[in-house]
Amino acid sequence: MASSWWRWRRCCSWRPAARSPGPGSPGRAGLSGLRAATAAAAAAAARAQMSYFNLVKSLTSAFPNMYSISRFHHMTPAVCCCSKTRSGEKYTDPFNLGWRDLKGLYEDIRKELFISTTELKEMCEYYFDGKGKAFRPIIVVLMARACNIHHNNSRNVQASQRAIALIAEMIHTASLVHDDVIDDASSRRGKHTVNKIWGEKKAVLAGDLILSAASIALARIGNTAVVSILTQVIEDLVRGEFLQLGSKENENERFAHYLEKTFKKTASLIANSCKAVSVLGCPDPVVHEIAYQYGKNVGLAFQLIDDVLDFTSCSDRMGKPTSADLKLGLATGPVLFACQQFPEMNAMIMRRFSSPGDVDRARQYVLQNKNVLQSEKGA
Numbered sequence: 377m378a379s380s381w382w383r384w385r386r387c388c389s390w391r392p393a394a395r396s397p398g399p400g401s402p403g404r405a406g407l408s409g410l411r412a413a414t415a416a417a418a419a420a421a422a423r424a425q426m427s428y429f430n431l432v433k434s435l436t437s438a439f440p441n442m443y444s445i446s447r448f449h450h451m452t453p454a455v456c457c458c459s460k461t462r463s464g465e466k467y468t469d470p471f472n473l474g475w476r477d478l479k480g481l482y483e484d485i486r487k488e489l490f491i492s493t494t495e496l497k498e499m500c501e502y503y504f505d506g507k508g509k510a511f512r513p514i515i516v517v518l519m520a521r522a523c524n525i526h527h528n529n530s531r532n533v534q535a536s537q538r539a540i541a542l543i544a545e546m547i548h549t550a551s552l553v554h555d556d557v558i559d560d561a562s563s564r565r566g567k568h569t570v571n572k573i574w575g576e577k578k579a580v581l582a583g584d585l586i587l588s589a590a591s592i593a594l595a596r597i598g599n600t601a602v603v604s605i606l607t608q609v610i611e612d613l614v615r616g617e618f619l620q621l622g623s624k625e626n627e628n629e630r631f632a633h634y635l636e637k638t639f640k641k642t643a644s645l646i647a648n649s650c651k652a653v654s655v656l657g658c659p660d661p662v663v664h665e666i667a668y669q670y671g672k673n674v675g676l677a678f679q680l681i682d683d684v685l686d687f688t689s690c691s692d693r694m695g696k697p698t699s700a701d702l703k704l705g706l707a708t709g710p711v712l713f714a715c716q717q718f719p720e721m722n723a724m725i726m727r728r729f730s731s732p733g734d735v736d737r738a739r740q741y742v743l744q745n746k747n748v749l750q751s752e753k754g755a
Contacts, residue, residue: 474514477521477533478541481513482506485542488589499574499582500589503549507565512548513541515646515674519667520653527658536597537653543606544649546590551613551641553583558617559704602652609645616640620706623725630712630725635676643675683708687742702735711738714745 482504489504491497520537524530555561556569557576563569571579587610594606619637624630639647650671654664686701687710701708705728707715715721718741724734 470518471514473521474517477517477538478510478513481510481542481545485546488542488546488593489586491585495574495578496582496585499570499578500586502570502573502582503552503565508545508549510545511678512544512646512649515671516541516544516649516653519650519671520657523654523657523663523667526663527660530657534656536599536602536656539593539597540602540606540649540652540656543590543593544645546586546593547606547609547613548645550583550586550590553579553586555617557583559700561700597656599656601655605648605652605655609648612640612644616642616644623707623728625726627712627715627722630707634707634709634712638676638679639672642679643672646675646678647671680709684710686710687739699735699739702729702738705729710742710745714738714742717741717745 485504486501489497489500491500517533517538520533520540521531524533524537552564553570556564557571557579560571561569562572569579570582574582594603597603616637616639619633619640622633624633647668648671651664651668654667658664683701686699686708702711707725711721711725715725721738721741724731724738727734729735729738
């Protein structure tokens with residue numbers, strides 16, 4: 377797995393900036409390591425203390441079945457309430473373990489969105505209907521559990537750590553509402569978007585209100601370090617959106633641009649949320665960095681797979697239109713890899729697939745590309 381990633385990086389001819397907070401050295405963890413991470417964390421509950429080596433191993437070991445990554449793009453229902461990990465218990469599904477601490481997730485989020493105006497309340501609660509994947513909250517509570525076990529063998533997720541999971545989902549959802557306005561999207565999660573039902577102006581206000589409710593919940597935790605960590609996410613979301621509006625002529629610079637954009641728009645939230653729960657659960661800055669790096673690589677891998685599915689999956693399965701990125705003029709990982717085999721795509725990328733037939737031709741090039749799975753290997 378690690379060698380595949382490094383081959384992918386060499387193919388990209390990309391190197392991280394020395395002090396960049398973005399997609400620096402990718403480490404060894406990808407989204408495919410999530411099952412191994414959670415299984416290791418559950419097994420560690422039977423031991424008195426987890427060593428640093430075991431923590432690193434539990435958070436960075438690559439799970440051999442990398443093709444199982446795409447399963448995280450589908451919803452797994454809640455199965456049980458917050459509870460302790462039982463010694464010797466085996467978990468094969470991280471969602472089953474994570475949902476122990478997330479029962480009532482969406483009900484609790486709706487409580488944070490206490491709104492008297494009927495229409496605004498309906499808009500803000502629109503995506504908190506329990507039909508989302510809750511991928512980010514799952515990652516956050518699993519990281520919290522691993523850090524707590526490592527630090528003092530605590531088998532409980534703290535209330536403040538669970539609050540970070542809710543806040544992460546609220547920030548993510550607010551960004552979706554705003555993104556749909558920017559992209560003029562018409563469907564999300566298999567239904568009409570907020571902006572299509574209520575209009576763009578009201579959708580922007582709804583996204584702002586969700587973000588403000590998340591900020592209030594964050595302040596209530598009362599930890600200034602955690603507040604600072606998660607406010608960085610909001611800055612990254614804005615900067616990532618600006619990066620997405622631009623492009624690079626140089627092929628090598630495009631990959632760096634794409635990865636930086638991906639980090640800021642997707643991975644930063646996961647990375648900083650993981651770091652936040654580690655700060656709340658363990659005083660060791662080494663653990664904080666491990667949690668951050670793991671979350672960063674999970675986020676990058678998740679988005680790489682999402683970009684592949686935009687070409688290889690169907691709209692019904694994705695819950696949103698496929699080839700949407702091409703229609704928006706965006707060159708994602710699969711497009712950049714295809715461009716290496718089909719140089720004629722360079723002109724399409726620079727004009728953001730705006731000429732008649734560009735989207736269909738680019739899609740065919742991607743599907744014909746012999747290295748179309750490079751993004752998946754990279755993840």
